[in-house]
Amino acid sequence: MSFLRWRRQGRRVGVSLLFVLVGSGLWQYQERQHRDDYAWMGVPSWESLTPTSFHRVLRNEGYLVGWSDVRAGALWVSYQVEAVDDASIGSRPGFKADWRTLWPIGTDSYSGSGYDRGHLAPNYAIAAVHGRGAQVDTFLMSNMSPQRPNLNRQLWQRLEEAVMDHFAPRYDRLQVVTGPIYPENFMDNALNRVGFVEIPEAFYKIIVSPHPESPRALAFIMPQNVQGNEPLDDYLVSIDEVEARTGLDFFHELSTTRESALEGAVQTQGWAIEQVANRPGRFQ
DNA sequence: TTTGGTGT
Numbered sequence: 275m276s277f278l279r280w281r282r283q284g285r286r287v288g289v290s291l292l293f294v295l296v297g298s299g300l301w302q303y304q305e306r307q308h309r310d311d312y313a314w315m316g317v318p319s320w321e322s323l324t325p326t327s328f329h330r331v332l333r334n335e336g337y338l339v340g341w342s343d344v345r346a347g348a349l350w351v352s353y354q355v356e357a358v359d360d361a362s363i364g365s366r367p368g369f370k371a372d373w374r375t376l377w378p379i380g381t382d383s384y385s386g387s388g389y390d391r392g393h394l395a396p397n398y399a400i401a402a403v404h405g406r407g408a409q410v411d412t413f414l415m416s417n418m419s420p421q422r423p424n425l426n427r428q429l430w431q432r433l434e435e436a437v438m439d440h441f442a443p444r445y446d447r448l449q450v451v452t453g454p455i456y457p458e459n460f461m462d463n464a465l466n467r468v469g470f471v472e473i474p475e476a477f478y479k480i481i482v483s484p485h486p487e488s489p490r491a492l493a494f495i496m497p498q499n500v501q502g503n504e505p506l507d508d509y510l511v512s513i514d515e516v517e518a519r520t521g522l523d524f525f526h527e528l529s530t531t532r533e534s535a536l537e538g539a540v541q542t543q544g545w546a547i548e549q550v551a552n553r554p555g556r557f558q
Numbered sequence: 559t560t561t562g563g564t565g566t
Contacts, residue, residue, distance in 0.1 A: 361560080363560075366562095384563090385563080385564085386563095386564095390561075390562055390563075391562075391563090392561085392562085393561085396560075396561095397560075397561085398559095398560030398561095399560075401560090402560080421561095421562095423561085423562070423563080426561060426562065427561040427562055428561080430561080431560075431561050431562095434560070434561090435560060438560070439560085555561085556559060556560070556561075557559080557561050557562080
């Protein structure tokens with residue numbers, strides 16, 4: 275190879291490298307922007323890196339998913355909502371498999387199990403706020419978690435309705451993080467699955483009014499076995515409690531003082547939860 | 559039906 279040709283090739287490699295660097299820089303920038311739009315103060319991270327807390331972030335229209343390959347389920351979903359004027363949404367799209375999970379989780383994987391395909395990012399709220407494309411994405415099987423019918427159709431539904439009809443109108447915008455809770459010892463529950471999907475023992479939902487100066491938050495943990503007509507405020511917990519049960523660290527970009535103020539205790543002032551705590555469900 | 563499954 276002549277010296278000139280070698281130099282030309284070198285330049286080509288240099289240009290290609292430049293493209294890769296600029297391209298991946300842009301991609302990372304956009305990824306960062308996207309995450310900021312959907313996850314106030316950072317996507318949930320693990321408090322210590324264990325096989326059960328490791329997750330990959332799946333991007334969808336309207337919400338993000340933290341997917342665990344070990345659980346074959348989501349550890350969290352993150353999205354934002356605001357009050358909407360028009361309550362009507364499109365009809366329910368069909369459930370869809372999600373090839374990104376690698377696990378073969380089909381739309382019929384839950385049938386006959388006694389568990390519902392419970393939405394983590396909810397159909398109604400995502401559709402009403404983020405549109406039809408986002409609504410379709412909520413029916414990905416990666417957004418489903420095995421949920422007992424009495425929880426999914428009643429207590430959990432009442433909580434999701436309270437988010438849109440009662441909490442969202444009180445503030446400009448809400449950040450919601452929600453997901454499953456598994457037994458403390460992985461081996462105790464490792465084989466308790468619907469198909470490949472591990473069955474949680476409870477679910478959490480964190481609702482934040484992301485005011486820069488004085489953020490406010492509510493957190494709930496609801497177990498699988500409920501009647502469905504219980505008062506919502508029976509299930510209030512601190513965010514610290516959710517972190518202890520999940521091994522996740524929420525809103526880690528907050529300063530230490532802000533984080534402990536927001537997460538250390540149950541603080542219901544401003545939410546008027548007593549007005550919705552006993553509102554009946556739509557599907558008795 | 560702002561949630562779903564079952565059976566056709």
